[in-house]
Amino acid sequence: MKSAIQTAQGWLAGLILLVSLAATSRAQPQAAALSARPPKLRALILSGAGEQDWRTTTSWLRQLLVDSGRFEVRVNEAPVGISAASLAGFDVVVDDYSGPRLGSEAEDALEAFVSAGKGLVVTCGGLAATAGTASRDQTWPGLARLTKATWPTNAAGVTAAPFRVFDLKVVRPEHPIMQGLTPNLQTADQTAQGLVLLPGAEILATTDLANPLLFVSASGAGRVFCTALGHDLGSMQEKVFITTFLRGTEWAASGKVTLPAEIAAPGPETNAVRVLVITGGHDHEASFYGLFTGYRDLGWVAVTDSKLAFQEDIRGKYDVLVFYDFTRDLEDKGKKNLRDFVESGKGIVVLHHGILNFQKWPWWYEEVVGGLYRLERQGTIPNSTVKFGETHLITPAGEHPITAGLGSFHIADETYKGLYISPNITPLLITDNPTSDRTVAWIGPCATSKVVFIQLGHDHTPFRHPAYRTLVHNSILWTAGKLK
Ligand SMILES: [Zn+2]
Structure with a gap:
C-alpha cells in the first residue's frame, strides 16, 4: 500500500503534467493565430476643405477603415502642414481633400511618399481637386501626375450628374482589388462625368455607360487607387463602394488584398x-x-x-x-x-x-x-x-x-x-x-x-x-x- 505522501506526490505530479499540457495546447493555436494575422496597415486621411461634405464623408471613411480591422487610422484636417517626416509612419494616404493648394513642401512630400513605394487613395471628393474649379492656377499638377486623371469641367458640370441606380462594369476582374467580386454589381450614385484618364491609368471598373469609376496606376515604386464612386454619404453606404474602397486602400497600402469580396456597411449596435x-x-x-x-x-x-x-x-x-x-x-x-x-x-x-x-x-x-x-x-x-x-x-x-x-x-x-x-x-x-x-x-x-x-x-x-x-x-x- 502506498503511503499518503507518495499518493499525494503522484497526484501532484499528474496535476502539474495536466496543467502544463493544457497550457501548451492553449498556447499553440494562439501563437498560430497571431502569426497568421498581418500587422495593421497605417492609413492617414487628408481632409478639412473642399466642395464635398468632407466632415461627414471623412468620418465615414475613417469608420469603414477602422471597422474593417485591417487599418490604424489618423485624420489630418490641416494637410497644408504635412511633410516627409509626418508621412513617414504611414503605409497609405487617403486623399479626401479638395481645398486650396497645400504648398510645395506638402505637395512634394506626398509625391515623394508615393514614389518611394507607399500607397495613395483618391476619393471622389479628392478627385474633384483635379477639376481646378475656381481657377486653373489653383490646381496642383502633381495630383494629375499621381492619379493619371484630370477633370476638365466646372464644378456645376461635376455635381450635375444625376443620381441613379446602375450596374458596375468590371473591366479587370483579375486585378487583386476586383478578384472574386460578383460581376455587374448594382449600386446607386451620382456618377462621374467628364473624367479624362491619362496614359498609365488602368481602368478596373466603369459605369454601364463606360465612364471610368475605379482606376489604378503606378507612381515610381508606389501604387495609386482612385474611386469616382461615393459622391455623397448615401452613395458611400453602398456595398460596392465600401468593398472597393476598402480593398483598394489595402492594395494601395500593401500591394495585396486579403479583405473579403463583399463588405456591407457595419450594422447598428445591438442596443441601438x-x-x-x-x-x-x-x-x-x-x-x-x-x-x-x-x-x-x-x-x-x-x-x-x-x-x-x-x-x-x-x-x-x-x-x-x-x-x-x-x-x-x-x-x-x-x-x-x-x-x-x-x-x-x-x-x-x-x-x-x-x-x-x-x-x-x-x-x-x-x-x-x-x-x-x-x-x-x-x-x-x-x-x-x-x-x-x-x-x-x-x-x-x-x-x-x-x-x-x-x-x-x-x-x-x-x-x-x-x-x-x-x-x-x-x-x-x-x-x-x-x-x-x-x-x-x-x-x-x-x-x-x-x-x-x-x-x-x-x-x-x-x-x-x-x-x-x-x-x-x-x-x-x-x-x-x-x-x-
Ligand atoms: Zn421647408
Missing part, C-alpha cells in the same frame, strides 16, 4: 435606438436621410406616410419617432396607436415642417409638441409665415444635454414666424432673425414622453451643418433616454 423616420405629404431632398446614416447607435427605418406608420401598435418596435412629414389628419385607429406610443413613455422628435401636422388635434399640438404652424387664420390670430434662405445666428437658450458643447452657430435655412407656441415648452435654441419666431427649438410639454421640436431643417444646407447633425442625433438619443 430603434427609430422610425416618417416622411411624406411634403417635398424634401433625399439628402435628408443622410442625417441618420453613419451612426452605430441608431437603427432606423423610414416610412413615407404617417397613416401607414400608425396602422398598428408600434410600441414594441420603435423607441423614437421622427416626424418630417405633413399629415393633416389621422383616422381614429391611427390616433389611438400614436397616442398609445406617446403615453408609453417613448421619444418624439419633430423636425421643420413636421410642425404642420394634425391641425385639428389639440392634444397633439398643445400637450405633446407644444407648437403648431397655423395654416389658417384663427379668429384675430393670423396664419404663420415662412421665409426661405434666411441667415440665423442660433444660440442655446440654456444648458441642456441636447445642446451641450454646441455653442452659437450661423446657419442658412427657412424661417417660420407666428407659430402657436405653448407657454409650457422649454426653449433649447433662440435666433436673432426677425423673420423667425425667437425660439427655434424646444422641449415639448408632454408629461409621458420626451419630445423635441427643431424648426430648422429645410434642405441640404442644415442637413450638412455639423451643429444641425449633432442636434438631431442628440435629440434622438435624449428622447430615447440615452443622453443624460
